[in-house]
Amino acid sequence: MVIERKDSELIENFLKGDQSSFKEIVERYKDKIYWHARRMTGNHLDADEIVQEVLIVIFKKLKDFRFQSSLYTWIYKITSTRSLNLIKKRNIKRFFSIDDDEHKEIKYGEDIVSNIENKEKLVQLDGVLKKLPVKQREIFILRHFEQLSYEEISKITGKSLGGLKANYFHALNKVLDEMGE
């Protein structure tokens, strides 16, 4: 029987020099990091870039982790920040027209989802999510897909519970309306 070690235990062991504990943390959270970034950015290449950036940040900053929040909300916070930054960066580049068509083709051509049915669903989802303002998209993804509580989302985004609920329902309403079209 495999006994799963607690996050705090893994962090402590990693800080004592046990590299395998870091690997275990990565194994535990890599899917969550990828899918959050993927839903935020809407494509595989950007998500992949964010995954690697987030892992580097975790590796560097884990020594400063104060256990004031759970490891996964901390990781979500890093992933969210990185995703938002990348989206902003893309917006700036798009504004100055330097995100060329060739890059777009590569971006959308390469993917880890090959099943046609899943791919269609994902395209549909990306289309709907892109219509949400980016902050609302973040809240919607954290609540609907990651199924985090409002309290956890509040820790990640720094927003009030009331504001989060209002934003979530506005987003949900928009998404459902879009899906019905």
Place this chain on the structure above:
Amino acid sequence: MDNKKIKILQYLTDELSVEESKSFEQEMNDSAELKMLVESYNKKLSSLSTLRNIKGDERYFVNIFPIFSQKLAEKVQKLSIGNLSFAFSFVVVLLILVSIGIKSGLDSDFQERVSFASISDDAMNYLNMNGNKFTLNDLQLEFESIDENEMSETFIQLLKIESKEIHNYVNPDNLEIIGTFDKLNSEEFDNLYKSLSETKIL
């Protein structure tokens, strides 16, 4: 969004209290129209929920850690090479500055002055020796050997300019500066984004 819609969504996502749910169910029993609306939303919500379960190629996830380890090793290696080349170029800059210092001053076409406040104090002392200040172009090569953070801080200074000038610096022909976006850390990027947003060009 009207209150009825909010109530339906709250009901379907279990966000109403027990009493509120009961009262809402009573409302549904009394109104066929409301019941139909709830059913239609429920259908859409179920369809949306299936999108949670999309799976990707497992091989990608298996390779995440090995790729990370490789990137980390490359970063560590790059950092040590970077330190060495910084030390080397530091000496070169020092020698150049000493020789320039012998001359009476800089050429008159150095019109565009740039403050290098974000470069480390030691480097700045040498770079600004004898009151000299350098243009971006003059030190472009030296930049390549300066720590990435120091460089990006310098660029953020450059980019914190009035809206009219932003277009001069940041345009598709000036890919050198555009490329620096990739080198900004989160805080710097936020500052830049904020300053660009404030100019209402985004």
